[in-house]
Amino acid sequence: MSDELGVAVVGYSFMGKAHSNAWRNVGAFHPGLPRVRQQVLAGRDSAAVAHAATTYGWAESTTDWRSVVERExxxxxxVCTPGHLHHEIALAALEAGKHVLVEKPLTNTVAESEELVAAAERAARDHGAVAMVGFNYRRVPALALARRLVADGRIGRVRQVRAAYLQDWLVDPEAPMTWRLRASEAGTGVLGDLGAHVVDQLRFLLGDAGETRWASGQLATFVPTRPGPDGPEEVTVDDAAWMTLGLADGAVASVEVSRMATGRKNALRLELYGDRGSITFDLERLNELTLETGGGDARMLVTDPDHPYLDAWWPPGHTLGWDSTFTSQAADLLRAVADGTDVAPSFADGLAVQRVLGAVTDSAARCGARIELEGS
Structure with a gap:
């Protein structure tokens, strides 16, 4: 595990900053993994990306991502860019034999995701390359513990899931236009932005039983135009979405996601109801888990060394933050590179999520019709 890996991040804004922080710190908390060299940060604005590179600890910056994937x-x-660029950049990197991490969702379309899955398989076979999708919430210790509790049968067979991921940063109709509100760049709105996390959590927490077999949904755009650089600009994605998902083992999931929920800053709530108990999680209390198995709710503070991911961090009772999930994500990827093991979530996992999002989009266009997914 002594080899040093030169890392490049493409994108320097919100996710680029979060991922840069992870690469800067992963060696300090996971010293047994391959060393990381923060080689280059890429972005479109030369002055802005140069400033970000200096701030985040990168050796250099560039505005040409194509040159990055060719560097020895x-x-x-x-890849931390808007969604419409994921496919092109990741494909070029895989074809160059690089290991690749792509921030969720994998791409904006099912077809693009299918192409990347095939490219990842070729790169793994020909170059030993590892490809991962950045669903960082899999690295929340409480959610990793919830997955373990479900697998151990603590709540029995899951019958019903309620999930909501709510934010309020678009409540003001004068909030300015951004790439996240353009279908040409984001693909979908809150459905892909927040809904993707929920769909991935269903698959993560429930395993095979969390696979979606059918979907129905509705989308809503409450503010049709936003102030743009040249005047009012049409919003071409959804502000809120509702999904009903039929899962593989007969359970049904009810999902609501919104960026228009006044007072909710980053509220992901997951409720799993089984025939022997239930599990509840709230991202705004991300170190806690509530387990009910017939004797009343038991609040679990997930900060002990034997809990998932905690052995690398602090003494018992000292909580972790949102940023820690990205560091743990980087560590998992480095471990897979070093050991030659499978990585999760893989590009195939990203494709599975994209297929669900596509089915919900199709359903909404057909007035909420039930859409059967491939293999159902």
Whole structure:
């Protein structure tokens, strides 16, 4: 595990900052993994990306991502751009034999995701390359513990899931236009932005039983135009979405996601109801889990060394933050590179999520019709 990996991150804004922080710190908390060299940060604005590179600890910056994937001193490419660029950048990196991390969702379309899955399989076979999708909430210790509790049968067979991921940063109709509100760049709105996390959590927490067999949904755009650089601009994605998902083992999931929920800053709530108990999680209390198995609710503070991911961090009772999930994500990827083991979530996992999002989009266009998914 002594080899050093040159890392490049493409994108320097919100996710680029979060991922840069992870690469800067992963060696301090996971010293037994391959060392990381923060080689280059890529972005469109030369002055802004140069400033970000200096701030986040990168050796250099560039505005040409194509040159990055061809460099011999870069072995891992981390894609943190808007969704419409994921496919092109990740495909080029895989074809160059690089390890690749792509921030969720994998791409904006099922077809693009299918192409990346095939490219990842070729890169793994020909170059030993590892490809991962950045669903960082899999690295929340409480959610990793919830997965363990479900697998151990603590709540029995899951019959029903209620999930809501609510934010309020678009409540003001004068909030300015951003790429996240353009279908040409984001693909979908809150459905892909927040809904993707929920769909992935269903698959993560429930395993095979969390696979979606059918979907129905509705989308809503409450503010049709936003102030743009040249005047009012049409919003071409959804502000809120509702999904009903039929899962593989007969359970039904009810999902609501919104960026228009006044007073909710980053509220992901998951409720799993089984025939022997229930599990509840709230991202705004991300170190806690509530387990009910017939004797009343038991609040669990997930901060002990034997809990998932905690052995690398602090003494018992000292909580972790949102940023820690990205560091743990980077560590998992480095471990897979070093050991030659499978990584999760893989590009195939990203494709599975995209297929559900596509089915919900199709359902909404057909007035909520039930859409059967492939293999159902």
């Amino acid at each position: 001193d870069v072995q891992l490419v981390d």
